[in-house]
Amino acid sequence: MAKSIAVLTSGGDAPGMNAAVRSVVRAAMFRGMKVIGVFRGYNGLLNKDVKELDLRSVSDCINRGGTILYTARSEEMKTPEGIEKAAKNCKELGVDGLVVIGGDGSFRGARKLSLAGIPCVGIPGTIDNDISCSEYTVGFDTAMNTAMEMVDKIRDTAQSHDRCSVVEVMGRRCGDIALQTGIACGATSILVPEIEFDIERDVISKIYEQKSTGKKHFIIVVAEGVGGVEDLAKYIEKRTGIETRATILGHVQRGGSPTLRDRVIATAMGADAVRLLEKGIGNRVIALKDGKTVDYDILEALEMERKFDEQLYQTAMEVSI
Ligand code: F6P
Secondary structure (H helix, E strand, C coil): CCCCEEEEECCCCCCCCHHHHHHHHHHHCCCCEEEECCCCHHHHHHCCCEEEEHHHHCCCCCCCCCCCCCCCCCCCHHHHHHHHHHHHHHHHHCCCCEEEEHHHHHHHHHHHHHHHCCCCEEEEEECCCCCCCCCCCCCCCHHHHHHHHHHHHHHHHHHHHHHEEEEEEEECCCCCCHHHHHCCCCCCEEEECCCCCCCHHHHHHHHHHHCCCCCCCCEEEEECCCCCHHHHHHHHHHHHHHCCCECHHHHHHCCCCCCCCHHHHHHHHHHHHHHHHHCCCCCCCEEEECCCCEEEEHHHHHHHCCCCCHHHHHHHHHCCC
């Protein structure tokens, strides 16, 4: 039975991470457990950069973007020496279990650390929604809404100038932000890494077709994993004669106050992680399945295949004519 647990945020930050940390702290203290906050991801474990958290340490953070624990990507945790050191430090700090809020890379560390004797539970926290085992990752909803708001603004100026705007949204290996933002913003075309595309067929022809029915401004949403928005904008301008601008939304999508969905799911996942650790169960990752939280073995979770919503993509194509 875990009496003292630690919590860290790792990898790219995501809105809602604070809500997850808060939930871990409160659910653990509700059970009489001690909670140690680890700063800057696994680096904090390796350097013993930690602080005991109390109920008020997590006050006023549920509505804040970023992570009060800071975050980092740790190269050292990819080595056997790093894992050994982290496990040793956990033992020295009296940590009986660890909650890791992050993405796939962070879960790999959590798995190795579990095998080294420190039970770890992962919570999917990344704006990309790219954790195969989970329908949802904390931060995704906020990021999409931010992207939608930004593209709406770009649309205003594209409309005023009768221009085409090519907008890159985040998502290194995953087109979910692009797909949903593209739909919500009425994009003419959405390019994602999961679906093969042809620029002539899927961008240029669509612009021509829409132009022939009276449309004068166009939004093309491109996932980061596809990239090349500057070149694409130049190509569109050359092929269609329509003045075209490229915008990379970038890290603005990672910030901001989390949406209700992110706060609630983060809270549910945080408490679930504590319930597992309370029983001494580690090597698990919390996931959302059919709208409910569940947990999986980390290795099983990492080996699951991610499914892109092709039906929704098809719908996007059908309505962007
Ligand atoms: O994984 C989240 C993410 O925001 C990706 O969409 C993006 O590719 C990456 O992180 C950017 O990372 P960094 O903050 O290190 O530039």
